[in-house]
Amino acid sequence: xxxxxxxxxxxxxxxxxxxxxxxxxxxxxxxxxxxxEDKDDAGGDDYxxxxxxxxxxxxxxxxxxxxxxxxxxxxxxxxxxxxxxTWVEQYRITEDNHVYVDSPKGGFNGFEHIxxxxxxxxxxxxxxxxxxxxKTPCTQVCPVHASYQSPDGVILIDKKRCIGCGYCVxxxxxxxxxxxxxxxxxxxxxxxxxxxxxxxxxACVASCPTATRRFGDMKKDDSEIKELIxxxxxxxxxxxxxxxxxxxxxxxxxxxx
Numbered sequence: 171x172x173x174x175x176x177x178x179x180x181x182x183x184x185x186x187x188x189x190x191x192x193x194x195x196x197x198x199x200x201x202x203x204x205x206x207e208d209k210d211d212a213g214g215d216d217y218x219x220x221x222x223x224x225x226x227x228x229x230x231x232x233x234x235x236x237x238x239x240x241x242x243x244x245x246x247x248x249x250x251x252x253x254x255x256t257w258v259e260q261y262r263i264t265e266d267n268h269v270y271v272d273s274p275k276g277g278f279n280g281f282e283h284i285x286x287x288x289x290x291x292x293x294x295x296x297x298x299x300x301x302x303x304x305k306t307p308c309t310q311v312c313p314v315h316a317s318y319q320s321p322d323g324v325i326l327i328d329k330k331r332c333i334g335c336g337y338c339v340x341x342x343x344x345x346x347x348x349x350x351x352x353x354x355x356x357x358x359x360x361x362x363x364x365x366x367x368x369x370x371x372x373a374c375v376a377s378c379p380t381a382t383r384r385f386g387d388m389k390k391d392d393s394e395i396k397e398l399i400x401x402x403x404x405x406x407x408x409x410x411x412x413x414x415x416x417x418x419x420x421x422x423x424x425x426x427x
Contacts, residue, residue, distance in 0.1 A: 301415035
């Protein structure tokens with residue numbers, strides 16, 4: 171029995187950390203049993219998440235590293251200062267094929283020119299976010315089903331269930347998750363779920379001045395995002411991991427990792 175002064179989250183978290191050599195069966199509802207509450211908070215009763223399926227496209231040939239997307243995301247989602255739901259990386263490749271990657275403050279303030287000793291022959295920017303994978307390891311390792319995939323294809327976190335164990339943070343191969351020090355629960359990009367379920371674009375997409383970031387509904391007959399994916403040579407990050415990301419890249423250099 172938990173101590174009276176110990177809440178349920180603390181008890182469950184300490185129990186998971188302290189179990190060794192024992193098998194315990196815990197009856198935890200599947201995500202469908204509780205995800206409805208999250209959907210109603212985001213999109214309201216009129217939103218039917220079975221009628222939508224979202225995708226995200228990033229055209230790396232257009233990114234100018236301005237940081238508008240990072241700042242917009244911070245404002246929109248009240249992201250804690252030292253972490254990012256989206257960030258931008260600068261890649262510089264030298265004539266000797268050395269790759270320099272930096273992301274000062276996640277690209278929040280853009281990028282200043284910082285010289286390197288070798289001659290740079292190629293340079294570009296790469297925005298990154300949660301990849302909302304179809305075979306995402308973060309949902310598989312969550313011991314309480316707090317991380318789950320919604321029927322419209324978005325990976326979400328039920329903050330009321332999350333115990334802050336950090337398993338999902340460690341499991342994500344893209345570094346897109348973190349534990350919010352204010353709530354002690356996992357956090358990450360949700361494609362601004364509270365916006366897209368109301369027919370709005372994610373804040374990062376809406377603020378991009380070069381149309382680097384594109385977002386849309388794959389189930390729409392006139393879906394621009396579907397056409398982009400079908401008619402362009404798109405790639406995904408770390409395809410060898412077979413996580414089936416639903417964030418697609420156009421013009422991504424082979425040096426990007």
